[in-house]
Amino acid sequence: MPNNPLILKQANCLFSQLVEWRRAFHQHPELSFQEFRTSQFVAETLRRMPGMKVETGIGTATSVIGILTSGEGPTIAIRADMDALPITEINKVSYCSENNGVMHACGHDAHTAILLGVSSILAQSFQENVWKGTVKFIFQPAEESTDQNGLSGSPYMIQAGAYDDVDAAIALHMCPWLPAGAAQINDGYSMANVDVFQGKIYGTGGHGAYPELGTDPIWMLGPVMQAIHGIISRRISALDAGVVSIGQIHAGTASNIIPTEVAMEGTLRSYTPEVRNLLEEELKKAFSIVEHLGGRYTFHVEKGEPALNNNKMINGWIASTISEIFPNFQIIKRPFGMGGEDFGYVTQKLPGSMFFLGCRLQDGEQRDLHTPIFDIDENCLPMGVAILAQTALKFLAGEVTFTQNISLEV
Numbered sequence: 001m002p003n004n005p006l007i008l009k010q011a012n013c014l015f016s017q018l019v020e021w022r023r024a025f026h027q028h029p030e031l032s033f034q035e036f037r038t039s040q041f042v043a044e045t046l047r048r049m050p051g052m053k054v055e056t057g058i059g060t061a062t063s064v065i066g067i068l069t070s071g072e073g074p075t076i077a078i079r080a081d082m083d084a085l086p087i088t089e090i091n092k093v094s095y096c097s098e099n100n101g102v103m104h105a106c107g108h109d110a111h112t113a114i115l116l117g118v119s120s121i122l123a124q125s126f127q128e129n130v131w132k133g134t135v136k137f138i139f140q141p142a143e144e145s146t147d148q149n150g151l152s153g154s155p156y157m158i159q160a161g162a163y164d165d166v167d168a169a170i171a172l173h174m175c176p177w178l179p180a181g182a183a184q185i186n187d188g189y190s191m192a193n194v195d196v197f198q199g200k201i202y203g204t205g206g207h208g209a210y211p212e213l214g215t216d217p218i219w220m221l222g223p224v225m226q227a228i229h230g231i232i233s234r235r236i237s238a239l240d241a242g243v244v245s246i247g248q249i250h251a252g253t254a255s256n257i258i259p260t261e262v263a264m265e266g267t268l269r270s271y272t273p274e275v276r277n278l279l280e281e282e283l284k285k286a287f288s289i290v291e292h293l294g295g296r297y298t299f300h301v302e303k304g305e306p307a308l309n310n311n312k313m314i315n316g317w318i319a320s321t322i323s324e325i326f327p328n329f330q331i332i333k334r335p336f337g338m339g340g341e342d343f344g345y346v347t348q349k350l351p352g353s354m355f356f357l358g359c360r361l362q363d364g365e366q367r368d369l370h371t372p373i374f375d376i377d378e379n380c381l382p383m384g385v386a387i388l389a390q391t392a393l394k395f396l397a398g399e400v401t402f403t404q405n406i407s408l409e410v
Contacts (some may be wrong), residue, residue: 007121008325011386014117018381021045021116023095025109029084029102031156031220032152035062038082038112039302042139045116047280049123059086059160060153065118066137068126073133076167076395077162078388079343080115081108081143081153090372105374107174107359110381112139113338117385118119122392131396138162143342150302154342158349168314169352170391171343172384173336177357180236180380181205182330183387185319185355186314189271192241194304194340195280199287202296205260215294223293227286235282242279243269269338271307308336308344314353317400321391326383339369357384
């Protein structure tokens with residue numbers, strides 16, 4: 001098995017190639033379920049690697065899976081997402097997006113380039129009979145958005161069997177609040193359940209000059225809003241993570257017409273299944289207030305991706321790998337926030353873990369995720385390659401194993 005310095009040397013030798021790949025993806029971003037150019041490039045690149053079997057269209061038209069296997073031994077999956085966001089980039093760089101209104105503002109261009117680098121290193125070591133087992137390099141489309149069925153790319157690939165024979169799964173994410181040379185790791189729930197709610201309040205409406213002759217859904221909205229904003233502060237424990245945010249309210253057509261309905265939409269965020277269910281129950285109770293005010297309501301919650309539930313043991317593998325390869329790396333241990341990540345579907349199915357890799361540019365700008373100025377310090381690219389590749393090799397070589405009957409609990 002390659003020692004740590006060799007893995008790092010191999011990753012560093014790929015630096016120019018990693019930058020070239022990442023910038024090519026960045027210049028030609030594609031939205032969820034539309035990653036045709038990206039997936040074609042990935043598949044063609046994988047096919048040039050010795051021993052690599054390539055499968056496409058697993059679950060979705062733009063998915064790509066590279067497989068290295070000896071036919072025996074454990075199986076590990078390494079996942080990267082490929083889609084971009086509907087954001088217009090304003091960075092003044094040579095590799096700026098050429099697809100107007102679409103931008104890699106969440107680092108998926110880097111994730112894809114890093115996984116190609118990992119694939120290259122492990123394909124080389126596979127030819128040298130360094131390890132036994134199977135590695136699945138999963139290039140997943142549509143992490144950022146859902147389709148008409150309310151599903152993103154991950155559940156489609158899971159339903160199609162992409163992870164059926166996998167013992168463990170690992171992934172990384174760009175982290176613009178930490179510099180290159182730092183990583184954030186968290187055991188257990190680390191990113192949120194993401195649900196969307198729609199509610200409507202109905203009255204009779206009427207003439208704005210004669211409100212006493214009808215029922216006014218805008219007036220009813222007041223106590224409903226008050227009840228909604230009390231859910232987090234009065235119904236959810238201060239020790240639990242939960243968010244209710246209203247993003248849209250629509251009502252009315254003219255200044256002298258009391259409307260017949262008010263429509264509202266928002267997001268629910270939580271970590272645990274218990275809080276997820278409680279938020280829905282309390283929100284429905286808030287809407288039900290209108291029944292005491294002469295109105296009626298409809299309410300619906302669309303369940304999105306589940307919370308990212310990082311396996312403690314796999315986190316330990318990653319942390320020890322980082323410490324071995326990069327003794328001076330800073331490792332931060334805390335949750336990643338209330339954002340969503342559809343790798344949560346994977347960690348719901350099998351033991352898996354995602355860590356955040358520092359990528360902050362040292363230029364004084366706050367280049368947050370999902371902003372038009374997002375960019376990364378490309379020095380993090382070979383770091384990500386080395387960490388993922390060495391973690392996978394340790395697992396395949398039996399240096400890290402699961403305890404018997406491991407569950408998804410942490």
